[in-house]
Amino acid sequence: MTIYKSKKTSGFTLIELLVVIAIIALLSSVVMSSVASARMKSRNATRMETLKTLRTALEMYFNDNNRYPSTGGAWWGESVNGQSKTTSGANAYIPGLTPTYISVLPTDSLKIKTGWSGYLYLSNGTDYKLLCHGTCPEGTWNSSFLFYDPRRPTNAWQVSSSQTARNGW
Secondary structure (H helix, E strand, O other): OOOOOOOOOOOOOHHHHHHHHHHHHHHHHHHHHHHHHHHHHHHHHHHHHHHHHHHHHHHHHHHHHOOOOOOOOOOOEEOHHHOOOEOOOOOEOOOOOOOOOOOOOOOOOOOOOOOOOEEEEEEOOOOEEEEEEOOOOOOOOOOOOOOEOOOOOOOEEEEEOOHHHHHHO
């Protein structure tokens, strides 16, 4: 007498595999979006600290020289992100600030090298306005935000020496 054994199949069906792959894809997209959000918040926090640091250096310069570093009042000193100025020395985008008041002027972490991106500075010696432009803001901000720029509400943050510079430049 011959006994036939039934053949058992082992493994997963195609449907089970597709369901698992779909779940993994969904979870990874949630993780990636939260990582992107955390990176954006980190860049924004760095930019806020940079603006505060530059404001402090500018005020120290003013205390020593009774004026702010001047760009001639007619043009913006643009950070190296925009490829027009350096971060130290005589050709720095904030003239005369380095190395006495800050060792090297900052650039934005995104390193965008087109247009007016990065930190911009304008001063007539009496007033100044410093922008984080083109890369700021990432996210949504309103007029109660400390670095809100009424002239560029959707594409810049600013610190300035006066209401005239804040609203007029």
